[in-house]
Amino acid sequence: QVQLVESGGGSVQAGGSLTLACVASGLPSDNCITWFRQAPGKEREGVATIYTGSMSVYYDDSVKGRFTISQDNAKSTVYLQMNSLKPEDTAMYYCAASPGFRYAATCPANQYEYNYWGQGTQVTVSS
Numbered sequence: 001q002v003q004l005v006e007s008g009g010g011s012v013q014a015g016g017s018l019t020l021a022c023v024a025s026g027l028p029s030d031n032c033i034t035w036f037r038q039a040p041g042k043e044r045e046g047v048a049t050i051y052t053g054s055m056s057v058y059y060d061d062s063v064k065g066r067f068t069i070s071q072d073n074a075k076s077t078v079y080l081q082m083n084s085l086k087p088e089d090t091a092m093y094y095c096a097a098s099p100g101f102r103y104a105a106t107c108p109a110n111q112y113e114y115n116y117w118g119q120g121t122q123v124t125v126s127s
Helices: none
Strands: 003-007 010-013 018-025 031-038 045-051 056-059 067-072 077-082 091-099 121-126
Touching: 003 091, 018 031, 018 091, 018 121, 031 067, 031 077, 045 067, 045 077, 056 067, 077 091
Parallel strands: 010 121
Antiparallel strands: 003 018, 018 077, 031 045, 031 091, 045 056, 067 077, 091 121
C-alpha cells in the first residue's frame, strides 16, 4: 500500500524559509515525485519534480533559484526547501508520486498522471 505523508508547512513572513517533507512508503525505487501547490481559486500547479532513479530535478520558473527539491533514500523522504518566500507562494502543498521507470528521466507535468497523493500541508506567507 502506497502512502505519502507531508509535513513542514506553516506561516512565515516574506523572505523567510520553510522545508517541506514527504515521507513515502510502498513505492518502488524509480518514481517521479512532484510537489504541487494549489492556492484558493487557482488551479493546482507543479512546482518541483525529482526522478528518484537518477535524482534528476525540474523546477517551474516561478520557483527556480528559490526552491530546492531533494531526496533522502535512507529516510524514504523527498524534501522541498523553500527560500525567499513570497506571498504568492501561499498555497496548500501536496506531494504526488508517479511510479515506474522513466526513459531519460522525463517525468509528467500533468497532475492526472500522478497516481498517489499526500494529504497536503499549508504554507502561508505574509507580506
